[in-house]
Amino acid sequence: MKNKILLTFPGDVTNTPIAYDLVKKYDLRINILRASINYNMKGSLLMDVEGTPENMENAIKYLQDEGINADFIHPIIKIDHDTCVDCGLCTSVCVSGALILSPDDFALEFLQDKCVGCNLCINVCPTKSISI
Amino acid sequence: MGVTKTYDEINAKIKEGKAVVVTAEEVIKIVQEKGLEKATEEIDVVTTATFGPMCSTGAFLNFGHADPPIRMSEILLNDVEAYGGLAAVDTYIGATAESKTQGALYGGAHVICDLIAGKEVELKAYSRGTDCYPRKEVKTYITKDSLNEAYLFNPRNSYQNYSAAINTSSKNLKTYMGTLLANKGNVNYCTSGALSPLFNDPTYRTIGVGTHIFLCGAEGYVAWQGTQFNSANERDENGIPYSPSGTLALIGDLKNMKSEYISPAVFDGYGVSMFVGVGIPIPILDIDMMKAVSIDNKDLFTNIIDYSVEKNDKPSLGLVSYEQLRSGSIELDGKSIKTAPITSMKKSREIANELKDWILKGSFVLQEPIKLFPQKSSLTGLEIREATKDEK
Ligand code: SF4
Ligand code: SF4
Numbered sequence: 001m002k003n004k005i006l007l008t009f010p011g012d013v014t015n016t017p018i019a020y021d022l023v024k025k026y027d028l029r030i031n032i033l034r035a036s037i038n039y040n041m042k043g044s045l046l047m048d049v050e051g052t053p054e055n056m057e058n059a060i061k062y063l064q065d066e067g068i069n070a071d072f073i074h075p076i077i078k079i080d081h082d083t084c085v086d087c088g089l090c091t092s093v094c095v096s097g098a099l100i101l102s103p104d105d106f107a108l109e110f111l112q113d114k115c116v117g118c119n120l121c122i123n124v125c126p127t128k129s130i131s132i
Numbered sequence: 133m134g135v136t137k138t139y140d141e142i143n144a145k146i147k148e149g150k151a152v153v154v155t156a157e158e159v160i161k162i163v164q165e166k167g168l169e170k171a172t173e174e175i176d177v178v179t180t181a182t183f184g185p186m187c188s189t190g191a192f193l194n195f196g197h198a199d200p201p202i203r204m205s206e207i208l209l210n211d212v213e214a215y216g217g218l219a220a221v222d223t224y225i226g227a228t229a230e231s232k233t234q235g236a237l238y239g240g241a242h243v244i245c246d247l248i249a250g251k252e253v254e255l256k257a258y259s260r261g262t263d264c265y266p267r268k269e270v271k272t273y274i275t276k277d278s279l280n281e282a283y284l285f286n287p288r289n290s291y292q293n294y295s296a297a298i299n300t301s302s303k304n305l306k307t308y309m310g311t312l313l314a315n316k317g318n319v320n321y322c323t324s325g326a327l328s329p330l331f332n333d334p335t336y337r338t339i340g341v342g343t344h345i346f347l348c349g350a351e352g353y354v355a356w357q358g359t360q361f362n363s364a365n366e367r368d369e370n371g372i373p374y375s376p377s378g379t380l381a382l383i384g385d386l387k388n389m390k391s392e393y394i395s396p397a398v399f400d401g402y403g404v405s406m407f408v409g410v411g412i413p414i415p416i417l418d419i420d421m422m423k424a425v426s427i428d429n430k431d432l433f434t435n436i437i438d439y440s441v442e443k444n445d446k447p448s449l450g451l452v453s454y455e456q457l458r459s460g461s462i463e464l465d466g467k468s469i470k471t472a473p474i475t476s477m478k479k480s481r482e483i484a485n486e487l488k489d490w491i492l493k494g495s496f497v498l499q500e501p502i503k504l505f506p507q508k509s510s511l512t513g514l515e516i517r518e519a520t521k522d523e524k
Contacts, residue, residue: 083395085183085395085407085476085478085479086476086477086478086479087183087184087407087473087474087475087476087479088472088473088474088476088477089310089320089472089473089474090472091470091472092310092311092313092318092320092470092471092472093310093311093313093318095470100460101460101473101477105478105481106476106477106478106481107478120311123311123400124310124311124400126185126310126397126398126399126405126407126474127395127396127397127398127407128398
């Protein structure tokens with residue numbers, strides 16, 4: 001499982017070796033996409049994290065216990081309309097109602113605002129038209 | 133008895149560009165407005181269509197002979213096994229066969245679609261070698277143009293009705309009906325409802341052996357009744373079955389097929405299948421035929437079957453209309469359950485319209501069936517048993 005995580009941390013914990021801990025303690029593969037520190041010594045870190053869902057959950061808990069704001073950034077799915085056949089099967093697992101069939105012409109519609117990033121639709125699509 | 137028309141009369145009109153053709157959805161409104169009799173007079177042909185996953189799909193191919201020639205007994209197309217038990221360079225590749233190297237990510241359905249798209253496909257074949265076919269191995273590349281013949285032959289397509297699927301167990305199920313969420317989390321269903329071919333000719337008056345059809349953008353024919361043809365099922369007063377009944381074996385020219393009307397399908401945890409686009413024209417021979425094609429989704433029912441029961445004969449939780457299924461949710465035991473289709477209505481409509489255009493342009497004429505399907509054909513299961521004792 002791969003996810004993007006955004007961390008924002010107050011100045012006093014900027015020195016915690018987070019990246020080291022994530023790799024060592026939670027067996028995660030990380031790839032830092034953006035890092036910044038502002039003049040208050042408050043920092044933010046955006047990274048790709050790969051590992052088991054369990055380890056990721058635990059890592060988030062650990063970060064929060066360290067006083068860091070940590071959360072998943074839900075990647076937004078993309079639909080390849082060249083291969084999508086508008087079957088509608090992906091709508092069956094989309095509980096948030098982000099994927100719907102238009103009532104007029106039964107074309108697949110993606111309402112991005114409603115997507116909660118569960119990614120359930122990706123494997124369900126029989127034509128492999130959904131990706132992150 | 134009101135107006136009657138023959139195939140010859142309708143075909144003559146088609147050739148003159150005077151035939152009146154509408155889709156099986158458009159006809160519903162016309163009949164409501166004008167009545168059955170007037171509609172029968174005015175309309176000559178109604179087009180039906182479906183675009184859903186049909187596992188029993190495949191293609192016959194002939195590769196031509198290499199020099200020196202080989203009698204292929206083991207055949208791989210892009211690492212997907214094709215049948216090696218026919219003549220030297222004939223094969224049949226089935227849609228559900230999976231790649232030896234990529235597994236369910238690539239299968240026979242992908243090979244067929246790659247050929248249709250004009251792509252090069254790797255052919256590896258092996259043989260023990262014979263006096264007349266000395267070569268033991270080939271590795272080369274083929275395209276649809278390099279093949280002598282390439283035609284789809286699908287033993288079972290276009291099911292007349294199909295059960296909707298639900299899961300009453302506490303764990304999600306991955307099936308060819310998609311992912312069925314635990315505790316009746318969703319209902320998935322197939323068929324294009326009022327547009328579906330065999331719903332519009334429930335007693336097989338005009339769809340039989342030899343019927344001229346649209347198959348994946350090319351012309352094709354109904355070759356025979358489909359496998360598991362089960363016409364003896366219980367039916368309503370219009371002759372429409374409540375459960376999967378008639379099926380069609382279809383044949384069509386792969387070389388002229390269009391990628392937009394056929395697609396590989398990979399069902400998570402199940403494997404490879406294929407979306408097949410089928411369009412079938414129905415001649416309005418008389419008022420009874422017009423009555424048959426004017427059915428609406430509210431008149432069509434199917435069973436909701438519990439896929440968590442690991443038996444061939446799965447229990448039904450009740451009947452539901454296609455109108456209810458299409459609405460996006462149904463009520464079951466006081467609970468609202470989300471419904472989702474697997475058959476593409478959008479593609480089905482495109483096909484019905486495309487076939488309509490072909491007929492309006494005069495480039496597609498109707499063929500009367502040369503043999504009709506049996507009305508009371510039922511299924512047998514597979515008995516698991518020991519050999520009969522007295523057979524030595
Ligand atoms: S399941 Fe895939 S092919 Fe079907 S409508 Fe959704 S994105 Fe399109
Ligand atoms: S990721 Fe989840 S919420 Fe977003 S569209 Fe797919 S199924 Fe719906």
